[in-house]
Amino acid sequence: MTFEQFRAYMFNLFGHLFTDFEEKEEYGFHNFSLDYYERIGYSTNITPEIVLQAASNDVQLIITHHDAWNFVYGMKEECIRLLREYKIAHFFVHLPLDYSDFGTCNSMFRALGINNIVQQSHQYEGRSAIGIGEYDSPLSLEKLIEKMKSVLGESVYVQKNNDKEIRRVGMITGAGNGTNQLREALNNNCDVYITGEKTLYSVQYAKFINMNMIVGSHTFTEIFGVEALAKKLKSEFKEINLSQLYEEHIEVIG
Incomplete structure (x- = not known):
């Protein structure tokens, strides 16, 4: 190539x-x-x-x-x-991969077993609008937490603010720590919000609006999009050899 x-x-x-x-x-x-x-x-x-x-x-x-x-x-x-x-x-x-149909958000949805994409993450008024996906059958928050820990290979931060079963998931991979993104999840009837960073404000707001929230790391919520891009490249240029470069789990979760 x-x-x-x-x-x-x-x-x-x-x-x-x-x-x-x-x-x-x-x-x-x-x-x-x-x-x-x-x-x-x-x-x-x-x-x-x-x-x-x-x-x-x-x-x-x-x-x-x-x-x-x-x-x-x-x-x-x-x-x-x-x-x-x-x-x-x-x-x-960066942002082109976040907003592509095979990119960071949709690839993370698929890693979690969500294939029904209701809304793709996109640029809206200078910020990232959330991706929204739905499970075919609802599952408990606890089962979703285990799925996320398994696919990320790391611990996650969890706020359980209600007892709903999870069907509709709002997500911004990476730095989706804005309260406006949590509000968008609320306004779109999401049962949980997933992202890769948290702040005092997002934690407070999730509690205030009774939104379940799961936070992985910035790095490992976004690796699936990079992997999807690399695999597309391999399908086009079959002579290339791909390898994932190892990154440490250095971001503190919890």
Whole structure:
């Protein structure tokens, strides 16, 4: 797979989402210096540890959901230095992946056994509107908690604020810690709200409106979307080799 083939496929795959959002802010192509890319690694985040892990496994291209954060001071510069040193390319795609039909939210729904997507997450008035999915048959909150712990491979934070069985689920993967998103879940008759971060305000508001809430980590609520993207790439370019790059469960839940 050449860079030109990869870039063309990404633009074709994401379509209008690449024109709706600005390159280098919500997606970007970094350090593509090789003629051909065969060994692809993927993860939610890019960190110096991820780049070094990729280098040790002869990965030529890293695909992530997030770029390195500017406010994690110095880390982006170190990632860029290591990518150049080891001649590894990097592609990240943020909001276009969040809002695609195979992306972070819908992939997380499917990982939890939800195939009926009532509302896809999308941009609305400058913020992320929630995704909404429904189970075919209701299940207890406790069973949903066990499902989520199992698919994420980590503990989760739980607020049980009512005794409803769960059929309709509202979700924002990653940083869905806004009270406006909880209110949207309430207004759409969701039985539980799932996300990847919490704040004092979201915890207080969930309690106030009696909304059940489950919070996993930002990293592992979003890995399924990156994996889905990587698998689509593999189906298009069968000669490439894919590997998931390991990230630690360092986010404190609870």
